[in-house]
Amino acid sequence: MQQRAWRRRARPGRAREPRSQPPGGRGELSRTPSPPPPVPFLSLGRIALALRSPAARAPWAPCPRRRPAGSGPAVPSPSMEPGEPREARESGPGAETAAVPRWEEAKAFHDNLTPKKKPKSPKPQNAVTIAVSSRALFRMEEEQRIYTEQGVEEYVRYQLEHENEPFSPGPAFPFVKALEAVNRRLRELYPDSEDVFDIVLVTNNHAQVGVRLINSINHYDLFIERFCMTGGNSPICYLKAYHTNLYLSADSEKVREAIDEGIAAATIFSPSKDVVVSQSQxxxxxxxxxxxxxxxxxxxxxxxxxxxxxxxxxxxxxxxxxxxxxxxxxxxxxxxxxxxxxxxxxxxxxxxxxxxxxxxxxxxxxxxxxxxxxxxxxxxxxxxxxxxxxxxxxxxxxxxxxxxxxxxxxxxxxxxxxxxxxVPYGVAQTPRRPAPTKQAPATQ
Missing domain, CATH: 3.40.50.1000 (HAD superfamily/HAD-like)
Known part of the structure; x- marks a missing residue:
């Protein structure tokens, strides 16, 4: 019975060898030891080799089912209409082609989740530096009224209480957005060049007000990394250190100071009505x-x-x-x-x-x-x-x-x-008024 069971387990085409009997066992002839049972056909090693092969299916592809031999052609699913193309389930060129769009969609989704890397700020001596004041970039009429009527302490307190509320765009805002649009084109053509616009926020605001300014800049996705907040003092003395090519402010006195220092400057005004301007030029x-x-x-x-x-x-x-x-x-x-x-x-x-x-x-x-x-x-x-x-x-x-x-x-x-x-320059200008003794943090 033992020999018959072994014959049934033996692989076809392999020569059978007589089974040896232990001493004192049945029979008198000495027989050679039998080989160990053969490794099953679908071993773990073969599966691993199959998975490492170039034609291995994508991780999300369903596992194909093997039909018994002689079972005839595949029968379409009852939910499929006759003639409807069947989704490729086995590995091969079809599966790889189908996997490409899925991979691209997954990569695009991942890129949207990943925070975008901001470009590196250029060195001031290489860039075209545009200095703008806080009131030129944002509308701060209400904050200026509080300072004028209630003083600097109440002004700072109000700014701290509202630091999570972004300012509304001011007259220089479309100009700054257009500068950044030009920078994007320049970086596409010259990835390593620092010959771009560099925008610097220059204001005599208190440093604590800077948190609200930073929040507003991030809210509008502006790339302004350089700040100069002087806490009530005039910021004009810092403009040359920033290699300023143009200074825009809402304070005409500060602009006159910059002109006297040989810096291109102008007092910017809001238009009486809103007009759509180019976003790309x-x-x-x-x-x-x-x-x-x-x-x-x-x-x-x-x-x-x-x-x-x-x-x-x-x-x-x-x-x-x-x-x-x-x-x-x-x-x-x-x-x-x-x-x-x-x-x-x-x-x-x-x-x-x-x-x-x-x-x-x-x-x-x-x-x-x-x-x-x-x-x-x-x-x-x-x-x-x-x-x-x-x-x-x-x-x-x-x-x-x-x-x-x-x-x-x-x-x-x-x-x-x-x-x-x-531009307060030349013979057409009116005589300069005496400078005010009180300097407001938001008077730019």
Whole structure:
């Protein structure tokens, strides 16, 4: 019986050997020892090798069922319609192709869950630094009223109580968002370059108010890593240390201080109505005289009238004008524009500049254009209005910011929905008022 049981367990085609009997057992012949039982066909080693093979199925693929031999073709599931393609269940090219979309979806889902890595802040000496005050970037009228009426202690207490409430966007907010849009394009083309815009928040607010400012910046997903909070003192002395190319503030006295220090600066004003501006292209409009150029020509107009001015410009057509306070900022914009031009993106450049001047093209326009050429600069568009109002034209341009030295043009731009900035430079300015003795933390 034991030998029969062994024969039934033996593998087919393998020679049977006589089983040995222990001493004193049944029979007298000595027999060789029998081999151990064969390893089952589906051993753990074979399964491991199968899983390591290149054609192994994806981890989420269902395990295929083996049909008995001779059972005929597979019968479709009752829930499947005739002719409906059956989902691949076995490993092979079909399973790998089906796994690709699932993997891409899973990766996209994971990337959305993972916090995005912020770019590294550039070194100030390599970047185009734009310094903005807290009141230029955000609307803080209520907070300023509390400071004026109730004092600094109540002002700080109010800010601490509301530090989790973000400020509303201010007049410089669309301009800052456009700067960041340009930075994204630059980093796509030049991943290792530090020649980008660097935005610095410069304010004479108390340091404790900085928590609310940080929360507001994070709320709007702005990339502003450099802060300067001076606790009531003037921040103008720090602008050169930041290598500032442009300073925007709501405080005209601070702007005058910056101009006196040789820093490009302007007092920014909110428009009278909201106008949609471009989200992908930074648009900056400049006046000419006393903004890009010196006030030489305006002095002649004030002293001798327009006729003498036209004669003077014609006689000095080939003599470049002296530079104005914002010439350096236009130069910085041109440097970044050339980085796009070198990639063949002149027509798709995300920076566009405009010269919007009251000069007449025929009588005095040539000197303005030749001056820019002598500096190695240019604007994408030059608009000579011959004394006409600038507001309607700016309404069509929709710049993120417009710089002018005369409040008459600034007010006209505001009325048409343009964010305008006053450059307090040149003969057209009113005499300076005496500086106030009390400095408010939020007066920028």
């Amino acid at each position: 930074l648009r900056v409009a400049f006046d000419g005289d006393a903004v890009l150029f010196s006030d030489e020509s305006e002095r002649i107009v004030k002293a001798h009238g327009l006729d003498r001015f036209f004669e003077h410009e014609k006689a000095h057509e080939n003599k470049p004008l002296a530079q104005g306070p914002l010439k350096g900022f236009l130069e910085a914009l041109g440097r970044l524009q050339k980085k796009f031009y070198s990639k063949g993106l002149r027509l798709e450049c995300p920076i566009r500049t405009y010269l919007v001047t009251a000069r007449s093209a025929a009588s005095s326009g040539a000197r303005a254009l030749k001056t820019l050429r002598s500096w190695g600069l240019e604007t994408d568009e030059a608009l000579f209005l011959a004394g006409a109002p600038k507001g309607p034209l700016l309404e069509k341009i929709r710049p993120h910011i417009f710089f002018d030295d005369q409040m008459f043009h600034v007010t006209g731009a505001q009325e048409m929905g343009t964010v305008a900035a006053h």
